[in-house]
Structures are given as structure tokens and as C-alpha cells.
Amino acid sequence: MxxxxxxxxxxxxxxxxxxxxxxxxxxxxxxxxxxxxxxxxxxxxxxxxxxxxxxxxxxxxxxxxxQYQFTPAISLFVNCDDQAEVDEVWGKLVAAGGQPVQCGWITDHFGVSWQIVPRQAMALMDDPDPARAARVFQAMMPMIKLDLADLQRAYDGG
CATH class of the missing domain: 3.30.720.100 (Signal recognition particle alu RNA binding heterodimer, srp9/1)
Incomplete structure (x- = not known):
């Protein structure tokens, strides 16, 4: 344990x-x-x-x-290996009544908050080039479910 x-x-x-x-x-x-x-x-x-x-x-x-309820003040962060895993986990949470929020966040039907994030997204935002990292962050902010291809395009400047 x-x-x-x-x-x-x-x-x-x-x-x-x-x-x-x-x-x-x-x-x-x-x-x-x-x-x-x-x-x-x-x-x-x-x-x-x-x-x-x-x-x-x-x-x-x-x-x-x-006595107590869940709040988004604490969430469970899921590091997904690729977009397929993001899509799979996200899809299962939504299919069961989960409510998408923003930036990869979703609240499941029990009230627990999750962050469903492709590992590569974190690496892109951690780039030593502040302009690249900023483009990725700006692309991510309006997203609901994170899209790794769109984040990669932002990183590449496209």
C-alpha cells in the first residue's frame, strides 16, 4: 500500500x-x-x-x-500517453454523465474533478523557448478536451 x-x-x-x-x-x-x-x-x-x-x-x-461535497479545488490529474488515451478516458467519463469544463478538466457524475492531459502537452508548455510555451498555453486555454495535434501546431507556430 x-x-x-x-x-x-x-x-x-x-x-x-x-x-x-x-x-x-x-x-x-x-x-x-x-x-x-x-x-x-x-x-x-x-x-x-x-x-x-x-x-x-x-x-x-x-x-x-x-457532510462534505467534492469541489474543483482538488482534482485527479491523468497523464495520458497519447490522444487516443485522452479520447478513451474522456469518452468514458462523458458517457457516464461527466460534465466537461475547460482545459482538459471534467467533473464526473459523482462530483470528482479530473484533468485529462496528454503527457506531451506538459512537455510542450515546459519548452525553454518562452514564445513556444506561451503559444501552447494560449491554444490550450479555450479548449475543453485537450487536442494534442492542435497544441503541437501552436508549438510549431502554425
């Missing part, structure tokens, strides 16, 4: 959220489900805490109740 891993707080949807995330990412698996027993705060047998891995990162999904 990772020394530090995110725990996502849900209101009765922890197992559904975990199962959805497992369906989105190829390298994923459930590692443990802790269920409420008799005398606990939840319905006996319902999920208290689900632990799972997405692409090697450990997550926990806690059914903590209605």
Missing part, C-alpha cells in the same frame, strides 16, 4: 464510484472492501471503505455521509 493515497468521501456511493473508476482505467483492481457490521453507523453489510488501484495508484472510497 502507498504511504500516502487519496481518500474520496462519498455519501453512500463509494462502491458504485469505485466500480465506475475500475471500468474507466485498464490497469485497475479492487484491493479490499470493508463493510459495516452490526452496531456501526451504517447499514450492516453496506460499504464503509473500498480500497482500489487505478494505474498503480491506491485510492480509498469512504461512505462518510452527506
Amino acid at each position: 502507498d504511504k500516502i493515497s487519496p481518500c474520496l468521501w462519498f455519501n453512500g456511493e463509494a462502491e458504485a464510484a469505485m466500480n465506475f473508476y475500475l471500468s474507466v482505467f485498464k490497469r485497475s483492481r479492487c484491493t479490499n472492501i470493508l463493510r459495516w457490521g452490526e452496531g456501526g453507523h451504517g447499514v450492516p453489510g453496506s460499504v464503509l471503505l473500498a480500497t482500489f488501484e487505478l494505474e498503480g495508484q491506491t485510492f480509498s472510497a469512504l461512505n462518510g455521509g452527506p
